[in-house]
Amino acid sequence: MKKNPEQCQVVVALDMIVGKWKPVIIQHLLNGDVLRFNELRRLMPDITQRMLTLHLRELEEQDIVQRKVYPQIPPKVEYSITEYGRSLEMVMDAMHKWGAAHVEHMELKKKEEALSEKEI
Amino acid sequence: MKKNPEQCQVVVALDMIVGKWKPVIIQHLLNGDVLRFNELRRLMPDITQRMLTLHLRELEEQDIVQRKVYPQIPPKVEYSITEYGRSLEMVMDAMHKWGAAHVEHMELKKKEEALSEKEI
């Protein structure tokens, strides 16, 4: 399979997970949990209600997240990963592993810089 | 490039490749080619000179891309992937594969929608 960067499919995948809180939301739902709106908020204390709504709606539109509304008062809405969304697990894993390695790489780089400063 | 809101390592990886043209630049350099500034421009006809410069400088800062300047007139600058940058290949591949599958998924979805409209 040839990789053609022009009609870059990497960008297609990126579009699904880019957004300040989207990766975190996806990660939480990939755990397999079914979470209510405010449960998600509690898991991400710094997200605003607005952004949580926006991102969840986008993920729903993208068929990554399923939204289930219970028509009752007070309202109850549950969010879960879709079967399709679960296919993102490979991608998320690859990035998670790379991210972890990157942290090590940066720490190494800092140490090297600190060392070469001492030598001067 | 913004700081990661949580200590999510997926976000660490994302920060390296997010940017309108960054994934495409990385893909081109991952091919193993050593490319000059204007060669990259030709490969991405719609990128502005400014954005190409900005993204390349960020990628250099992130140790993903190596910039080699030949001090001559007219100037000659070559860009290539670093060894560390090459480690992104796994991530890029995972996303590329997912992106390809996603295109199929969307086409399937459209067909289903078209079908259910006929039934109505």
Next chain:
DNA sequence: CGGTATCCATAATGATACTG
């Protein structure tokens, strides 16, 4: 409880002209 509606600040990108 699970949202919307506004308004605002900042970040990201683009257009265009100029340069050693």
Next chain:
DNA sequence: CAGTATCATTATGGATACCG
């Protein structure tokens, strides 16, 4: 050839108040 500089525009996210 490989950039900078400047200004304009758009995208993204935040603060706050209100709603059924």
